[in-house]
Amino acid sequence: MKSRSVYRAQYDHQAAAAKARARRGVWVAAALYPARESAKGAALRVPSATGMPAYAPAGEFEAYAARHPEGWSLWVRSVAGEGPVPDLPETMTVRVTSRGDGPGYSGVGIVTVTVEARCPMCGGPRGWDTVKPNRFAEDGEWYTADTWENPCGHLDLYPAVLQESRLRPLPRPATRELPKPPPEIEAPDPSSPAGIILAAAQGWRGMHAAQAARLLDEVHGLTVEAERIRAELRVRKGHMSAKAAAYLLHCWGDS
Ligand SMILES: [Zn+2]
Numbered sequence: 001m002k003s004r005s006v007y008r009a010q011y012d013h014q015a016a017a018a019k020a021r022a023r024r025g026v027w028v029a030a031a032l033y034p035a036r037e038s039a040k041g042a043a044l045r046v047p048s049a050t051g052m053p054a055y056a057p058a059g060e061f062e063a064y065a066a067r068h069p070e071g072w073s074l075w076v077r078s079v080a081g082e083g084p085v086p087d088l089p090e091t092m093t094v095r096v097t098s099r100g101d102g103p104g105y106s107g108v109g110i111v112t113v114t115v116e117a118r119c120p121m122c123g124g125p126r127g128w129d130t131v132k133p134n135r136f137a138e139d140g141e142w143y144t145a146d147t148w149e150n151p152c153g154h155l156d157l158y159p160a161v162l163q164e165s166r167l168r169p170l171p172r173p174a175t176r177e178l179p180k181p182p183p184e185i186e187a188p189d190p191s192s193p194a195g196i197i198l199a200a201a202q203g204w205r206g207m208h209a210a211q212a213a214r215l216l217d218e219v220h221g222l223t224v225e226a227e228r229i230r231a232e233l234r235v236r237k238g239h240m241s242a243k244a245a246a247y248l249l250h251c252w253g254d255s
Pocket of ligand 1: 119120121122123124150152153154
């Protein structure tokens with residue numbers, strides 16, 4: 001006898017779409033696929049309703065595919081109508097307790113981990129927006145770990161979350177570390193490369209380091225300084241303001 005997936009019997013696209021339409025912005029489980037490619041492919045087609053008429057007309061649904069103990073699950077939500085819906089982050093960073101791996105150790109430690117913002121039991125969104133600190137006392141010491149509630153109802157236990165963070169290293173952190181704002185440079189020489197950039201940046205809100213580099217070599221013929229900025233820009237993957245570039249040049253000038 002052929003085995004029937006419970007999931008397949010339980011979910012169909014028409015029903016999922018109807019359920020999602022009834023609660024705009026809320027993610028709904030739509031289907032389970034044995035292969036990652038099938039689930040990812042479906043997730044790509046849902047927004048345009050390509051070959052998936054349940055989600056027509058195009059532009060009314062969002063979708064994602066997530067790991068599921070029995071394969072890959074497809075989740076959809078309705079975005080039809082006015083107003084933005086909150087973005088669903090890929091990952092979440094939380095503090096969990098760690099009780100040590102050794103048999104002789106019984107103390108508690110707090111570890112900050114980054115895990116997928118998807119429930120490992122069903123692939124639904126984790127309660128990334130419900131995370132709150134929980135202070136507790138143990139052996140006369142105070143500790144703070146995070147708690148959260150998953151909308152699907154599945155419970156995340158700290159040992160499992162810790163294990164997950166170790167087994168599934170994530171390519172991207174949940175929060176990108178923002179570059180620190182450059183310290184103010186005290187009275188730079190206005191004819192120095194840093195001074196030229198700072199003077200330009202004063203009247204140019206949001207001036208980028210790439211624009212500072214162009215200013216230096218195209219207007220002032222300072223090609224060496226411009227190249228220094230561009231080299232740093234490559235290291236920082238394009239994230240640098242003109243003011244930060246001025247600060248770098250200022251520091252280089254001192255060394
Ligand atoms: Zn779940």
